[in-house]
Amino acid sequence: MNNIPELKLGIVAVSRDCFPMELSVSRRQAVVKSFKELGEEIFECETTIENEVHMRKALAEIKAANVNALVVYLGNFGPETSETLIAKEFGGPVMFVAAAEETGDNLVGGRGDAYCGMLNASYNLALRNIRAYIPEYPVGTASEVAEMMQEFKPVATALLGLKNLKIISFGPRPQDFLACNAPIKQLYNLGVEIEENSELDLFAAFNEHAEDPRIPEVIKSMEDELGEGNKMPGILPKLAQYEITLLDWMEEHKGSREYVVFANKCWPSFQTQFGFVPCYVNSRLATRGIPVSCEVDIYGALSEYIGTCVSNDVVTLLDINNTVPADLYEQDIKDKFQYTLKDTFMGFHCGNTASSKLSFCSMKNQMIMARALEPDQEPNITRGTLEGDIIPGEITFFRLQSNADAELTAYVAEGEVLPVATRSFGAIGIFAIPEMGRFYRHVLIENRYPHHGAVAFGHYGKAIYNLFRYLGVKEVGFNKSKGMLYKTENPFQ
Known part of the structure; x- marks a missing residue:
């Protein structure tokens, strides 16, 4: 097939400033590890987005890596403005997905509330007239999110092709x-x-x-x-x-x-x-x-x-x-x-x-x-x-x-x-x-x-x-x- 796009998928984690950024970073790393264990390749953006300055820095990294489809990962609640702005400025197919809580033994310092953050993300996407791919149930463990990302790939390929x-x-x-x-x-x-x-x-x-x-x-x-x-x-x-x-x-x-x-x-x-x-x-x-x-x-x-x-x-x-x-x-x-x-x-x-x-x-x-x-x-x-x-x-x-x-x-x-x-x-x-x-x-x-x-x-x-x-x-x-x-x-x- 020489008439369809070659997908280069990237992932960027986002973090709300009142939550530990380390939580989003470690959860993003776990998702990437699970995704690669499925035999998949992905560009992992090292900059975690907490504000608009981070958003521009992350966007530059993503563009430099020739990423053409992006996963925005809510490792915790996430910043509504900057997480949706990157989707708007990226200009290609975007998926939004969120982290499930990991263990009942760590629900104080280790609770991320991404389940809640996905609601605000969806509302802000609508405010900015941004279309995004949101899975049927967009909250999951690292391995579950990795499988959702696999499901995003054919959709993103078709979107790039139509464009x-x-x-x-x-x-x-x-x-x-x-x-x-x-x-x-x-x-x-x-x-x-x-x-x-x-x-x-x-x-x-x-x-x-x-x-x-x-x-x-x-x-x-x-x-x-x-x-x-x-x-x-x-x-x-x-x-x-x-x-x-x-x-x-x-x-x-x-x-x-x-x-x-x-x-x-x-x-x-x-x-x-x-x-x-x-x-x-x-x-x-x-x-x-x-x-x-x-x-x-x-x-x-x-x-x-x-x-x-x-x-x-x-x-x-x-x-x-x-x-x-x-x-x-x-x-x-x-x-x-x-x-x-x-x-x-x-x-x-x-x-x-x-x-x-x-x-x-x-x-x-x-x-x-x-x-x-x-x-x-x-x-x-x-x-x-x-x-x-x-x-x-x-x-x-x-x-x-x-x-x-x-x-x-x-x-x-x-x-x-x-x-x-x-x-x-x-x-x-x-x-x-x-x-x-x-x-x-x-x-x-x-x-x-x-x-x-x-x-x-x-x-x-x-x-x-x-x-x-x-x-x-x-x-x-x-x-x-x-x-x-x-x-x-x-x-x-």
Whole structure:
């Protein structure tokens, strides 16, 4: 993954002047020791903050060490002003956490009252309009705080990535796909840049790469990846040319930003002009940490990038596509897995999922497009999809979205891909999410989410939920368990 930030975490202790500073220092040292025992690295700021002068000194130490994510540790009650000022002036992701008392044998000189201090810290953060990561229960022993810091790492990585991200798009959304057309105002609120281009810009750049000397090398890479799945080798030269085009555009247009993702038009005129479908190339870029969303889905690309940063792994973008037929459920799922029929659905896209996330794969043509563009003939311009069943295992389905009123919304749900043959086409899997039927109705439909969802391969719901809250999403939708009613759910079932 060469398109996500490298995190350098730092920790600074704070101390209220009417409490022993030594208490914060010794507790900070214990936290650092526990964190390193987990195999983690961290910069330990030697200056403990008791006032604003200390704050500036500590900030200089932190900046000199190139720290880009900071833990503010309340070893005792803590100074409300200076501990929140460092969060404001640091300018990067910040976590606030506090020390639990250590022993009943030392509750006079050794009592720190950080449990109380966290309340004042949270109030002062709000007064200064500072967002900070505060764990679910932000008070703990050294080992517990170390584990909380581990949970902060993927959130901080994603925050740094968004701060330095540019989304490059090509072409307007396809007709009748307005669901993926969302106001871009919230991108700027998140600190994300966007560069919107015409399909003609991409077509011109593609044609300029027609004789690029790197094409044979990329073809060889594709052949090695596809192996026996290389069923349509004649289309590889064009796909290689397209891959080089996108990578060159990325380098030439990233400007002041460090990281880039794409949201690209992929039909209907793409096939007739470019002479192929781009799905396989999209999958290869996703493998490199450069997601390329389908159908100019800008917030889909944003969501994919978040998943890449949080999981440090390949992600994909899928349609929440079709129901599982009752007969397939009865034969292959019922009594073998603890899911009802309504808990299951098929996640599908034409062929944009990386080969590493498919149980098997082969180069195919886009069957749906071929019906309209190449009926009753050998596929030509609709070639370029990577098809196969998605690997079974844990997944997180999620999306960050701007709704029609330009409000930031989000959802996240954990589930799995079942080890059940799909019997279908495309990059596709049978997904199971507990209480999916209710989630589908009262989150996805009720809140007007589009049909695209990002998929991370593993359970990352906690980190993604915390990230969405840090970003200011007021209400994050999730799949509620039985007995937990949604606001719009009829209680008289």
